[in-house]
Amino acid sequence: MAFLKSLVLGQDATSSLRSRAVHSGVWIGAGFGIQKVLQLGSNLVLTRLLFPEAFGLMALATVFLVGLAMFSDIGLKPAVIRDPRGDSSEFLNTAWTIQVARGMLLCVIGAAIAYPLSLIYEQPILFPLLALLSTTAAITGFMSIGMATAERRLDFRIITLVQLAGQLVSIILLVALAYFWRSVWALAVANVISSAVTVAIGYAVLPPHRHRLALDRDSAKSLIHFGRWILFSTLATYLGGEGLKAIQGGLLSPAEFGVLAIAYTIAAIPNDLALRLSGSLGLPVLAEAHRNNPRNAYTSLHALRLRTLAVSLFLFAAVMISAEPLIRLLYDPRYHAAGSYLIALSLANAAAAVGQGYTGAILAIGKASSYFYLMTALALLRIFGMILGFEVQGVVGMLYGIGAANVVGVTIIWIAARKVSLLDAKLDLFFLAATFFFWFSALIISEV
Numbered sequence: 001m002a003f004l005k006s007l008v009l010g011q012d013a014t015s016s017l018r019s020r021a022v023h024s025g026v027w028i029g030a031g032f033g034i035q036k037v038l039q040l041g042s043n044l045v046l047t048r049l050l051f052p053e054a055f056g057l058m059a060l061a062t063v064f065l066v067g068l069a070m071f072s073d074i075g076l077k078p079a080v081i082r083d084p085r086g087d088s089s090e091f092l093n094t095a096w097t098i099q100v101a102r103g104m105l106l107c108v109i110g111a112a113i114a115y116p117l118s119l120i121y122e123q124p125i126l127f128p129l130l131a132l133l134s135t136t137a138a139i140t141g142f143m144s145i146g147m148a149t150a151e152r153r154l155d156f157r158i159i160t161l162v163q164l165a166g167q168l169v170s171i172i173l174l175v176a177l178a179y180f181w182r183s184v185w186a187l188a189v190a191n192v193i194s195s196a197v198t199v200a201i202g203y204a205v206l207p208p209h210r211h212r213l214a215l216d217r218d219s220a221k222s223l224i225h226f227g228r229w230i231l232f233s234t235l236a237t238y239l240g241g242e243g244l245k246a247i248q249g250g251l252l253s254p255a256e257f258g259v260l261a262i263a264y265t266i267a268a269i270p271n272d273l274a275l276r277l278s279g280s281l282g283l284p285v286l287a288e289a290h291r292n293n294p295r296n297a298y299t300s301l302h303a304l305r306l307r308t309l310a311v312s313l314f315l316f317a318a319v320m321i322s323a324e325p326l327i328r329l330l331y332d333p334r335y336h337a338a339g340s341y342l343i344a345l346s347l348a349n350a351a352a353a354v355g356q357g358y359t360g361a362i363l364a365i366g367k368a369s370s371y372f373y374l375m376t377a378l379a380l381l382r383i384f385g386m387i388l389g390f391e392v393q394g395v396v397g398m399l400y401g402i403g404a405a406n407v408v409g410v411t412i413i414w415i416a417a418r419k420v421s422l423l424d425a426k427l428d429l430f431f432l433a434a435t436f437f438f439w440f441s442a443l444i445i446s447e448v
Contacts (some may be wrong), residue, residue, distance in 0.1 A: 023157070029311075031160035035167055036269050042171040043265055044330055046178055046187075052334055054184040056258030060249045061129050061188075064110075064117060079223050080148040087149065093212055094219040096145040103141015110134025121249065125184070132188050136195040143199050146206030162205055166198030236372065240379030244386055244402065251390060251398075260395065262331065263338040266323075267345035270315030271353060302424055305357040309431045316350045316435060320442035340396055343442050348403030350435040354428050355406075355413040361422055370416055377412050381405035407432075 076095045114130035150159050173193055177186035245264075249257050320343050327339040355378075363371045382405045389401020410428065417423040 023154075027156040027160045031156075031164060034164060036272075038167055038171055039265070042174055043262070045175050047262070047331060047335065049175075049178040049182060050184070050186070052255045052258035054187065054258070056249075056254035056256070056261060057123065057125060057129065057184050059245065059257060059261040059264075060121065060123075060254070061126060061133055063243075063245045063249065064113070064130065076223065077148045077151065080145070088219075089210070090214070090216040091219040091222075092145045092149065092209060093214040094216045095148070095223060096211055097213045097215055098220070098223065099143070099145070100141045100213070103138045106137035106141070107134045110137060123254065129184065129188055133191060136192055139192070139195045139199060144202040144206045144209065145211065146209050147202060149209070150206060158206060162198065162202050165201045165205075166194060169197045170194030236375035236379045240375065240382045243379070244382060247383070247386065248398070252395065256395070259335050259338050260341055262327075262335050263341035263345055266319060266326075266338075267342055267349055270312050270319060270346070271349035298422055298424075301357065301361045301422055302427070305424060306427060308357060309353065309427065312350070312353050313431055313434055313438075316346050316353075317438040320346045320438050321445060323442060324446040337395075339446065341399060343439065343446065344396055344399035344403065346442075347435065347439045348399060348406055350439075351403055351406035351410060351432070354410050354431060358413050358417045358422060362416060362420065367420065370420075374413060374416055378405075378409045381409050 076099055080092065080095055111131045111134045114134070115127045117130060118124050118126035147159060147162070150156070170190060173190035174187065177190050180186075248260065252260065323342040323346070324339040327342065328336055331338065355374075359371060359374055362374070382402050385401035385403075385405030385408075386398050387401070389404075390398035393400070410432075414423055414425065414428070
């Protein structure tokens with residue numbers, strides 16, 4: 001009863017790190033499950049209201065907006081989480097001021113590149129579509145800095161509530177506008193409105209903080225010093241993640257890319273959970289453990305990865321084995337090719353999940369330069385594997401090429417993890433062996 005009470009009402013900063021981590025994990029897991037159910041449900045409705053081309057165009061536009069955000073990411077949230085001054089008003093207002101300025105700059109750049117991109121991809125509608133979607137960067141730039149401080153304190157109850165409320169508003173808008181509009185513009189307009197609503201909910205629900213535009217010299221210097229490596233790292237992360245989709249968008253037609261986007265949405269479910277736990281929960285837990293006693297980092301990381309990979313393995317197995325029948329059951333024939341894509345993507349994402357905990361831990365203990373080098377190596381491997389795979393076997397080969405690159409990337413991450421005494425190879429090898437077993441089983445089922 002005491003656990004349920006603290007789970008609902010939250011815990012204060014005096015609670016133990018383990019207790020706050022357990023409660024945060026429960027909230028992250030519950031929020032993740034609800035979000036994915038809502039996302040899948042809205043996706044099923046939207047595929048019946050819109051054509052594959054609409055999803056392809058929106059996915060392509062989103063790739064470049066995410067790229068803009070990542071290209072200017074100087075790690076404000078990680079800095080607030082790990083910096084000893086992360087609770088001071090001067091530090092937080094400096095971080096928020098930089099966040100606002102970054103959002104405005106992104107909006108201007110997004111609008112400026114909209115027309116050239118529409119020419120490159122020979123899709124005139126991308127010009128007004130990207131220009132409109134660019135405004136979301138300016139809107140989210142005003143998000144309360146309380147999101148970062150709540151994560152620093154492992155208060156994921158309030159973070160989850162804000163995210164769920166924003167997603168619910170977004171889904172209602174998406175479905176309503178798609179029903180009356182039957183156009184890609186429904187997706188774009190709903191995205192802009194829901195961004196504004198999410199920011200407003202954040203200010204209403206998150207712990208109060210007197211936000212004001214300010215630049216404290218020492219705080220800004222600390223943020224920029226830490227953030228320069230994060231900036232370089234996110235450039236590499238984009239190239240090895242969303243950047244791959246930008247290349248795929250040039251190789252495939254909008255309809256083909258729309259079908260692939262459906263596969264990406266489902267395949268991301270287990271991968272997103274691993275990312276959320278290793279990033280949202282792992283970063284603050286490991287940062288605090290390392291601040292208190294650096295020798296505790298391995299123990300904390302092992303406990304976190306053991307639970308994360310166990311849950312991820314179950315989800316990856318479920319997605320791979322049910323891929324073909326699931327796609328045929330839920331979607332009309334226009335999207336049935338997504339079944340084979342989904343199996344290949346799940347294998348690639350499972351291999352990537354092994355390294356995610358390590359890379360997050362390396363960042364948490366302050367090795368920002370090592371994090372950058374790892375992200376760069378992974379990006380180059382994935383680009384090479386994707387292009388080679390596409391030349392050999394088309395779309396499916398492209399996805400398996402990314403998976404092969406991720407497996408090679410794991411060995412590189414192992415070298416870096418061993419240098420900082422964080423390597424847990426036995427757990428990794430078991431997870432990889434089990435993943436390949438379920439992948440092989442999925443291939444057999446798809447042939448029946």
